[in-house]
Amino acid sequence: MHRLTTRNGLDLPRIGLGTWPMIGAECTRAVHQALDLGYRHIDTASAYDNETAVGQALRDSSVPREQIHLTTKVWWDRLDPAAMRQSLENSLRALGTEQVDLFHIHWPGKDWDLARSIETLTALREEGKARHIGVANFPLGLLRQVIEALGAPLSAIQVEYHVLLGQQPLLDYARQHDVLLTAYTPLARGRAAQQPVIQDIAHKHGVLPSQVALKWLLDQDGVAVIPKASSRENQLSNLAALEVRLDDQDRARIAGLPKDQRVVNPDFAPAWNS
Structure with missing residues (x-):
């Protein structure tokens, strides 16, 4: 079906709703609407300043909490053990839930004790505050260290990934x-749909360019997407990307697009090739 699973029990709908940069009533309305339309995967973070708004939508919705996959994250300046614990407690309170389904370290820290942060992340999982744990924006070398050297039981990683940025x-x-x-920013903030190749493939199949860009990701094993969408029209069209059929020729043409166009690269980002 349209879900991804891991051996340790993570069950993740392939399409989720990204909520940044929505806040307040706009965010509550968009999340509530998405749940009504069939979304069951909501992505937020402490840094988005919208967990309270997301929590309100969860309370207002008739969809039972246990049917919704909820991801949140701790910011990179809150990675010492006490601050990390407090961040998750604040998130749980804001979201109105006793447990999140997935808790990520949002970005690698600066001058941090990686081992202690990962130890705390793992402990929060063992204590039941988060059903699963993961990391976001970790380059391959750091991910390898976390899994192989530190033995962290990670279930997921969240990174920028789209037709213009390779992550193979x-x-x-x-x-x-x-x-x-x-994959966050899966439409490259509109750039994906502006590519003539993507537009041509969309025309061929009678679908939207954004749907082609999403389906390229969704066709890959082990990949989920979290496009931000506030309007009913965009939320529905993103869901409908699951039904698009790309052929080998389409995939070959998309493979020929540049794969080095990173959209999100703040000054605290890690060395991506490390």
Whole structure:
């Protein structure tokens, strides 16, 4: 079906709703609407300043909490053990839930004690505050260290991934270690749909360019997507990307697009090739 699973029990709908940068009533409305339309995967983070708004939508919705996959994250300046624990407690309170389904370290820290942070992340899972744990924006070398040297029981990694940015080495490694990859900014903030190749493929199949870009990701083993969408029209069209059929010629043409166009690269980002 349209879900991804790991051996340790993570069950992740392939399409989720990204909520950044929505806040307040707009965010509550968009999340509530998405749940009504059939979304069961909601992505937020403490840094988005919208967990309270997401929590309100969860409370307002008739969809039972246990049917919704909920991801949140701790910011990179809150990675010492006490601050990390407090961040998750604050998130749980804001979201109105006793447990999140997936808890990520949002970005690698600066001058941090990686081992202690990972130890705390693992402990929060063992204590039941998070059903599963993961990391976001970790380059391959750091992911390898976390899994192989520190033995962290990661279920997922979240990174920028789209038709204009390749992540093959990271994806290959994730698959080897039963780690699911969630692609954020999967439409490259509109750039994907502006590519003539993507537009041509969309015209050929009678679908939207954004749906082609999403389906390219969804066709890959172990990959989920979390496009941000606030309007009913965009939320529905993103869900409908699951039904698009790309052929080998389409995939070959998409493979020929540049794969080095990173959209999200803040000054605190890691060295991506490390």
